[in-house]
Amino acid sequence: MAGIAGRGTRLGWVINLSVLALVILWLIPTVGLLVSSFRDRDQISETGWWKAPFAVEQTYRARVDAGGAVAEGTGFVITGNVFEAAGVGSGQVTAFGVTGRDPAAFAPGDMAELRGGGMLTVAGDGSFRATSPEEFGRRGPSIYFQAATPPKFTLDNYRRVLGADAMDRAFINTLTVTIPATIIPILIAAFAAYALAWMEFPGRGLLIAAIVGLLVVPLQLALVPLLSLHYKVGIGQGFLGIWMAHTGFGLPLAVYLLRNYMAGLPRDIIESAKVDGATDFQVFTKIVLPLSFPALASFAIFQFLWVWNDLLVAKVFLPSTDEAKVMTVKIADDLLGSRGGDWGILAAAAFTSIAVPLLVFFTLQRYLVRGLLAGSVK
């Protein structure tokens, strides 16, 4: 049909541009995270991620060793290179100073007066010459200088997050929690959904209504009584408990989604199979289950994303030791604390945790959409 977009090119342009604006608006935050996760940690705090491709100007301090002083004429002289003294690679000095308060007071090549009465000059390549009429004190003069460093991209953040910060362990824990907690509810729900969709028994409508009602029960309600229940039966905090909890919490949606989908399967196929003498069990395993694959897949994706991304259930049902922390807890409780201002580490950690869901999302998006539709729009 001649849709709105087809109406005249001007409106078409407006729509194209506004969608573009919307997409950019939606992408920018994530792009910022991705870019930041690859930047050098010093550069992150100097310039925003949007300036990542450009050189960064940083200020350094070089403590000059007074031991290198040489007597010359009536005074003493120290020479050297500020980059060496400050322990930073090399670069181009853009300004220097003699006090921390004003570290860029002089241009390279200028003569600056030292507090002790001497003179100091720093050249663009970092070589300096400090003179003093008297001997330098125990601590030589401090030279402050600004240098432009080229943009630096590195995998260091990832290395540190995965290595020293035990994110690798958390990653494995997340996997360990997620996979059983995704597969088990599917099986249980599929049978129940079939019964609710294709078997006649008293109370069926009531049960469906009850499951729709349970969809809405806030998770918070379950935490305190269930943990004490787990404690009483001896499961305590651990993987077994969290698998069972996620199974329970995921079931209403699973049953609801699958029932809606199964109820929509063509009646003839199922009835003719029954007429041919197939039992319900055979009908279910041989006909309904294969036909319901899209719905099963979509719930699987849903549950996978939900469990992978969950913070609350993991916080309550898993012990707080490093050996059992999943990534969301690790980030929220550990890294946000110990690395509060270390943006590169935080970005790398966040990206490690969202990489797998994003991958799953982009490869299986089709099923997700189909399942959503089966669940929400009849």
Place this chain on the structure above:
Amino acid sequence: MRINAMAGAAAFVLCVGPAQAQALKFQPGEGAQFTWSSYDSFAAAHDLTGQVLTITGPWIGPDKVLVESVLAYFEAATGAQVNYSGSDSFEQDIVIATEAGSAPDIAVFPQPGLAADMARRGFLVPLDDETADWVRANYAAGESWVDLGTYADADGTEKLFGFFYKVDLKSLVWYVPDAFDEAGYEIPETMEELKALTERMVADGGTPWCIGLGSGAATGWPATDWVEDMILRTQPPEVYDQWVTNAIPFDDPRVVAAIEEYGWFARNDDFVAGGVQNVATTDFRESPAGLFTFPPECYMHRQASFISTFFPEGTELGLDADFFYFPAYAGKDLGTPVLGAGTLWAITADSEAARVFMEFLKTPIAHEVWMAQSGFLTPFAGANPKAYGTEALSAQGEILTSATTFRFDGSDLMPSEIGADAFWKGMVAYSSGEDAAAVARGIQDRWDAIR
């Protein structure tokens, strides 16, 4: 299959045992400042080969490395395997874990209030009477440390549950000597001078203070230290004790005045780096970084002794950074009060390994190994003061001993709902503009509610 795996793990541990001994930070027998005899006799007396000890504590990051360096000596001496895990939300997690029956063997409490709460609910295992006597005899001001670790158990009987190991000094102000030299600032000796210096720095175009309250789920606690220091500097210690036990209400005018003393520093846009709005959100570990930028974002940072572990890599204490005592008012005759804290080690699941570990904490070497590194002070008289790794630590030890009044961090002594929640949140609210009296009133309401 399961059994095979376990056996494999045990064999693995056995193989690792001797390798760990080599990973010890200081080689046993080397260095006269270490009391190696205590290590040798402890090792000779105990053998826990094959046993596993789990410890949970608040230390993560660099602190975790430090505590593990000490635990390595216990492993080497006894052959036991120690699994330490740290969490930033330790206060919440330990309660969840014990309620769920998955408690570690030993928990390291940064909050006596929380430990008392858990003792009352029967989650802690009492220590024996010899330990209490040992603390009394060997710790400086031993009786106060015993008192701080003694709580009522589930039946209401008072018993010693907690053993103090690792003390922090809180009343310190950190600064960069170069920055002070270049600007010609002198170390203030009194609170009046400190306030004058603060104003002078502003007049010189600088920003005097870096204050950051951010700490994940515990955001706000650095401000509680400020307030406690201020109460000790404006009121006699008895008032402090009454405030901590709520014998005087939280919104007593004397307490509100102390909160406002903190506000004099923290609620002035000219006095704090980034302005007042930065105070509540800046992470406390990130906050001292402002001292080390050029030009300096701030000149002073009031924080406990442990903060030096969060200074930029390569910072040399004494040269790149130093501290002075957060001074008292000359105009008030209150001596030189010092605020401190300590971590309290308690057994959460009884076992031979846990008991032996508590014995290990009584050996001088357990203290000296950490003293020789960073962020550790001890009131243990048997530990050699020469073992302090740096001049800075010795200087802190001196502040600790020359104090006329020593008080334990008050928020740690309050019920955890106050000291580890309402007080924190209240200080965040105050730091971001709420009225001091209203905030104090709110905290008192919460305190009334838990009676």
Place this chain on the structure above:
Amino acid sequence: MSPLIQGLMTILIGIGGCVGYFWLSNLLLDRVIFPARGPDQGRNITRANAVRPWLFLFPALAALGLYLVYPVVGSFWRSLFNRDGDTFIGLGNYVALAGDDGFRTAVFNNLLWVLVVPAAATFFGLVAAQLTDRLRWGNLAKSMIFMPMAISFVGASLIWKFVYANEADIGLINAIRAALGADNPVDVIQIPFWNNFFLMVILIWIQTGFAMVILSAALRGIPEETVEAAIIDGANPFQIFFKIKVPQIVGTILVVWTTITILVLKVFDIVYTMTGGNFGTQILPSYMMSYMFRDDGRATAVAFVIMILVLPVMAWNIRQSRREMR
């Protein structure tokens, strides 16, 4: 040993257990208890078919009962006891909550969230669905807008910290302000009242894609004749959209709206990671966390209040699904 192997074993045991249960119980029913042979064949088949649904339903009903129905009752019961759980205090916890300023703030903020987030997400979703519908690169655009659905709330909070940060060198908002000439960075997370909206933006960002996908399918389901008739009548695109299309998908819009509303009442992660409930941004789920495991009576009372807030949505949902069944 390693949790991964443990996990694999669980999968095997879990799947094996489930399959085994269903298969064996059916076998038992058909061959042993009510065998479909002998004199009672007819009666036995009927009986077996009457029992079978419950065999199929049993594991699901057991799990639902244990993990969702029992907690509702258990939580309510616990909320009638004091902090240690040993003294019955009736509605004391609820009375104490009603008198607490923090609780009132949390309820107020929660109502804001419930009003704003579903409305905004549905609105943006509808707009995005309509705009991308006929574009050649519409599917790509949809994927991009849908993408935040895959990101955890914790991850999303971190992502948005790079937008909100109180330094012009990290936070995008302050960088833009600085570029426009503002002197001092402003911490949007601390602006009283409005900071709630900045937190809501994160959830809206996540949920818009969900709304868009469903509404876009609904828009495609609209009979073309109605639209064509309107075009012939000379209606402009906006009239077509608001007067012809939207009224036809009101049902779907409501479904999307309620689904997001339910989610909003569960979300605790965003507030927890962004502000920890400080600066007047507390909502009920995060308020509950500050009591949990300290005063479980109070915590369960808060949980129950959330439950009560959800009840109207639940009733509406059930009514809706029953209508569809007929």
